[in-house]
Amino acid sequence: MLETDFITINVGPQHPSTHGGLHAETVLDGEHIVDLKVHLGYVHRSVEKIAESRTYTQFIPYNSRLDYLATHLPTMGYCQAVEKLLGISLPERAEYIRVIMAELSRIASHMLFIGSLAIDIGATTGLIYCFRDRERIMDMFEMTSGQRLISSYMRIGGFNEDLPEEFYPAVKSFLDDLPYMLDEYNNLLTGNEILQARLKNTGILSAEDAIAYGVSGPNLRASGVAYDIRKAEPYGIYDRFAFDIPVGQKGDNMDRFVVRIREIEESARIIRQALKDMPEGEIKAKVPRVIKPEKGKEVYHRIESSKGELGFYIVSDGGEKPYRLHVRAPSFINLGVLPLISRGGKLQDLIANIATLDPVLGEADR
Amino acid sequence: MKGAETFFVDLARAIVNGLENMGMSALGAEIILLIIKFACIAGIVTVNIIILIWLERKISGFIQLRLGPNRLGPWGVFQTIADAIKLLTKEDIIPSQTDKIIFRTAPIVFIIISLMLYVVLPFGDGMAIVDLNLGVLYFISVGSLGTIALLMAGWGSNNKWSLLGAMRSVAQMISYEIPLVFSLLAVVMIAGSLNMSDIVNAQDKIWFVFLQPVAFITYFIAATAELNRGPFDMPEAEQELTAGAYTEYSGMRWALFFLAEYTNLFAVSALTAIMFFGGFKGPFLPSWLWLPIKAYIIMLVFFWLKWTLPRIRMDHLMAFSWKVLIPVTLANLVVTGCVLHFLK
Amino acid sequence: MWGSGILKGLGITFKHLWERKITEQYPEERPKLYPRFRGRLMLNPEKCIVCGMCVKSCPNNVLSFTEARLKESKKKVLTSYTIDHQYCMFCNLCVEACPTNGLYFSHDFEWAAFKREDIKTVYEPDLTGLELLALEEGEKKSAEKEAEDKLLKGVNAMIAAIKKNPARALSKVVESEEEALKLSEILGDDESKIKKLAELMVSDKEKAAKVAKAFLIKGQKKEQEG
Numbered sequence: 025m026l027e028t029d030f031i032t033i034n035v036g037p038q039h040p041s042t043h044g045g046l047h048a049e050t051v052l053d054g055e056h057i058v059d060l061k062v063h064l065g066y067v068h069r070s071v072e073k074i075a076e077s078r079t080y081t082q083f084i085p086y087n088s089r090l091d092y093l094a095t096h097l098p099t100m101g102y103c104q105a106v107e108k109l110l111g112i113s114l115p116e117r118a119e120y121i122r123v124i125m126a127e128l129s130r131i132a133s134h135m136l137f138i139g140s141l142a143i144d145i146g147a148t149t150g151l152i153y154c155f156r157d158r159e160r161i162m163d164m165f166e167m168t169s170g171q172r173l174i175s176s177y178m179r180i181g182g183f184n185e186d187l188p189e190e191f192y193p194a195v196k197s198f199l200d201d202l203p204y205m206l207d208e209y210n211n212l213l214t215g216n217e218i219l220q221a222r223l224k225n226t227g228i229l230s231a232e233d234a235i236a237y238g239v240s241g242p243n244l245r246a247s248g249v250a251y252d253i254r255k256a257e258p259y260g261i262y263d264r265f266a267f268d269i270p271v272g273q274k275g276d277n278m279d280r281f282v283v284r285i286r287e288i289e290e291s292a293r294i295i296r297q298a299l300k301d302m303p304e305g306e307i308k309a310k311v312p313r314v315i316k317p318e319k320g321k322e323v324y325h326r327i328e329s330s331k332g333e334l335g336f337y338i339v340s341d342g343g344e345k346p347y348r349l350h351v352r353a354p355s356f357i358n359l360g361v362l363p364l365i366s367r368g369g370k371l372q373d374l375i376a377n378i379a380t381l382d383p384v385l386g387e388a389d390r
Numbered sequence: 391m392k393g394a395e396t397f398f399v400d401l402a403r404a405i406v407n408g409l410e411n412m413g414m415s416a417l418g419a420e421i422i423l424l425i426i427k428f429a430c431i432a433g434i435v436t437v438n439i440i441i442l443i444w445l446e447r448k449i450s451g452f453i454q455l456r457l458g459p460n461r462l463g464p465w466g467v468f469q470t471i472a473d474a475i476k477l478l479t480k481e482d483i484i485p486s487q488t489d490k491i492i493f494r495t496a497p498i499v500f501i502i503i504s505l506m507l508y509v510v511l512p513f514g515d516g517m518a519i520v521d522l523n524l525g526v527l528y529f530i531s532v533g534s535l536g537t538i539a540l541l542m543a544g545w546g547s548n549n550k551w552s553l554l555g556a557m558r559s560v561a562q563m564i565s566y567e568i569p570l571v572f573s574l575l576a577v578v579m580i581a582g583s584l585n586m587s588d589i590v591n592a593q594d595k596i597w598f599v600f601l602q603p604v605a606f607i608t609y610f611i612a613a614t615a616e617l618n619r620g621p622f623d624m625p626e627a628e629q630e631l632t633a634g635a636y637t638e639y640s641g642m643r644w645a646l647f648f649l650a651e652y653t654n655l656f657a658v659s660a661l662t663a664i665m666f667f668g669g670f671k672g673p674f675l676p677s678w679l680w681l682p683i684k685a686y687i688i689m690l691v692f693f694w695l696k697w698t699l700p701r702i703r704m705d706h707l708m709a710f711s712w713k714v715l716i717p718v719t720l721a722n723l724v725v726t727g728c729v730l731h732f733l734k
Numbered sequence: 735m736w737g738s739g740i741l742k743g744l745g746i747t748f749k750h751l752w753e754r755k756i757t758e759q760y761p762e763e764r765p766k767l768y769p770r771f772r773g774r775l776m777l778n779p780e781k782c783i784v785c786g787m788c789v790k791s792c793p794n795n796v797l798s799f800t801e802a803r804l805k806e807s808k809k810k811v812l813t814s815y816t817i818d819h820q821y822c823m824f825c826n827l828c829v830e831a832c833p834t835n836g837l838y839f840s841h842d843f844e845w846a847a848f849k850r851e852d853i854k855t856v857y858e859p860d861l862t863g864l865e866l867l868a869l870e871e872g873e874k875k876s877a878e879k880e881a882e883d884k885l886l887k888g889v890n891a892m893i894a895a896i897k898k899n900p901a902r903a904l905s906k907v908v909e910s911e912e913e914a915l916k917l918s919e920i921l922g923d924d925e926s927k928i929k930k931l932a933e934l935m936v937s938d939k940e941k942a943a944k945v946a947k948a949f950l951i952k953g954q955k956k957e958q959e960g
């Protein structure tokens with residue numbers, strides 16, 4: 025027998041398909057993965073510590089820097105957490121605008137997911153088409169807040185600026201074109217036999233494991249658990265909308281891919297309903313200029329972000345600034361299963377696994 | 391028309407005659423002619439590559455709703471030249487832990503091997519540099535040597551990514567060489583010759599792609615794999631292996647690899663045209679124009695595939711070769727043999 | 735059938751090959767900006783009433799200004815206003831806070847510069863012909879500043895004392911007079927060390943004692959070695 029040895033290679037932190045600063049120390053037996061260790065922290069900016077030296081309002085723009093691919097979702101989570109802390113409720117219209125912006129962010133994030141998965145498995149062109157369509161959402165964000173990627177549009181208590189006139193036709197035409205876009209992705213990617221061969225039956229995450237590891241969001245639903253915080257514990261006005269929770273069966277890469285494509289459709293459904301029901305009126309609740317929550321009060325608020333359960337835990341000491349702020353980052357917790365689902369697979373599966381877990385390292389490292 | 395058709399052949403004869411008239415022996419004149427031919431090939435190949443790279447970037451850009459290079463010169467045609475100059479003037483970096491000799495020779499070996507392929511290609515009627523009787527065999531055996539260069543690059547770089555890339559390339563080459571040869575064998579059986587000019591002449595009435603559609607498809611797939619082009623670009627696989635065997639290369643050495651890949655691409659496309667699409671045969675235009683035209687069309691198909699499809703997984707790649715391609719090509723060989731036997 | 739998906743995909747890319755391209759040829763073709771686009775943050779100095787709301791609301795300390803009073807009306811006027819754009823997050827909080835809409839975002843987005851300082855914008859309103867009053871004593875000098883001055887005075891006095899009579903000055907931080915002498919020997923005329931010790935002696939006696947001890951131990955070690 026020829027003696028062979030394992031080789032250890034570092035996938036990342038500087039590697040084309042690790043989505044930022046993910047570092048996976050991989051032990052390989054040829055092309056097979058024997059073991060894998062994930063090292064994190066390359067994008068650490070101590071956002072939680074920064075929060076302690078900023079006032080409640082001043083911290084808003086930092087939230088988008090957590091999950092910069094779905095800019096409005098973390099901001100919404102934070103603002104709702106502070107509102108819960110203060111015990112204020114929003115005007116109707118503000119709630120509707122929030123839902124629209126949040127769901128648009130979710131679509132943007134999932135579109136980027138499709139694109140980055142495509143490029144990670146070698147279909148470069150898929151990325152460009154997804155970006156082309158995502159660009160229209162970015163344009164809408166620019167219309168509303170003047171910023172495209174990391175827009176600070178939401179404020180505690182609602183919004184300071186209403187939706188502009190040009191927003192409505194833009195979102196309408198986007199929603200009308202969405203089925204064609206999805207058709208295109210499905211024809212180019214989902215139906216492709218090579219892609220199916222690569223994604224089916226790889227990176228399987230069983231429902232039990234997913235729950236045991238605390239996985240949430242589309243990754244959990246792909247494993248067959250129909251759990252969505254928007255339904256399980258509706259926040260804002262999510263209880264008013266009719267939408268389905270897409271679930272997968274096996275929890276393999278293909279399921280994770282398909283679940284996200286179907287979630288785009290569901291998000292579009294929510295936006296359509298919200299646009300229809302949205303009333304006119306105020307967009308900002310009465311919020312004191314200097315926000316000083318009661319001393320000793322604490323709050324945990326969670327929302328369904330595009331990556332999973334995004335939670336904000338805020339403790340107040342009665343001052344202008346939070347005493348402590350903690351973010352439960354879904355990307356961080358979802359990454360925990362990467363070794364589990366990659367072990368025994370191929371090196372090429374690892375790339376697909378990272379892509380389908382859809383981590384945003386800004387959020388995982390905070 | 392007649393003059394254009396035999397222009398290069400006449401030119402060659404004129405050179406030989408001229409040299410002989412100047413008192414040179416016939417052998418000496420032939421050797422000088424051979425050297426001129428090689429120089430021409432090298433020149434043509436280089437110019438061709440520049441066009442090819444530009445074309446691929448344009449096509450991929452158009453597919454991706456971009457314009458591709460469009461700044462330098464009309465439609466950006468000078469972009470490749472600018473890139474080449476940039477690569478030439480770059481600092482020559484050799485990582486300290488590499489096996490220096492192997493690291494340095496690998497790109498040279500690669501480009502020499504790919505240039506050697508051109509020796510037997512008949513660019514027009516009677517326009518092969520060396521009209522070998524075993525042309526097809528020569529082409530295949532020299533073509534498969536390219537892997538050695540990749541293996542040298544991977545091993546010499548002393549980098550795990552490069553080594554993985556090299557390993558992949560070897561595995562892939564060994565598996566795909568067999569269906570490639572088998573599918574070409576079917577063509578050779580019909581033509582009854584390994585000489586490329588003979589094969590082209592045998593397609594006077596009908597192109598072999600119509601007689602051997604199965605062989606063509608298997609050959610095309612195997613050729614894509616041999617060329618390391620997407621969706622079979624395992625050795626490079628930039629999303630997985632950063633740049634595979636080329637990870638440690640930069641500047642001119644890297645450019646040589648790049649050059650060699652495109653050289654190979656054109657050679658294999660030309661071979662495809664010769665074996666299945668009637669080579670230099672075609673109406674109206676002189677024969678030496680037909681081969682490049684056909685080769686370019688085939689190359690466009692290669693581009694199109696690469697910019698559409700995701701990369702295949704390594705084990706699927708192997709399974710596909712051993713479990714699908716080889717049985718199919720073998721069966722095709724048997725059927726071809728039987729049919730030929732009964733037709734006789 | 736196996737392969738139909740691949741063919742469909744090829745069809746899509748083939749279709750797009752001929753389509754109109756969507757990329758923007760940037761320097762020639764200008765991007766379409768929406769009215770709310772947040773480009774460079776600008777100030778209209780005429781509108782500014784020097785209220786300081788913007789500085790207070792900015793999360794990243796981008797903004798700063800200096801002010802003065804008019805001699806006659808005692809009205810505050812702006813003497814300079816600095817926006818250090820390199821730290822700006824374009825969050826709009828300052829614009830929302832400004833009561834007079836003096837701050838606004840322009841549509842200028844091309845601001846590459848060779849030096850970091852060049853990214854800064856400084857507004858210096860034309861105040862010629864106006865008689866200015868530097869802000870009154872005490873209004874500008876905060877208690878903090880005074881404390882700082884006091885500390886400085888104390889430190890200087892201490893340094894002088896150490897130089898003049900080391901044994902007495904230093905015996906406050908060490909246990910015996912001998913040690914004080916030794917310490918002064920070790921310190922020699924190393925200005926920075928003396929200054930450090932003096933600073934500590936004024937502000938934090940305990941820490942000064944610790945540092946003095948450390949110096950002593952270090953000195954002894956050196957002696958033994960040498």
Ligand code: SF4
Nearest residue numbers: 792822823825826828
């Ligand atoms: S936009 Fe935000 S970061 Fe920039 S100056 Fe205004 S408040 Fe400060």
Ligand code: SF4
Nearest residue numbers: 782783785786788832
């Ligand atoms: S908030 Fe407006 S008025 Fe007040 S100091 Fe700032 S720029 Fe001037």
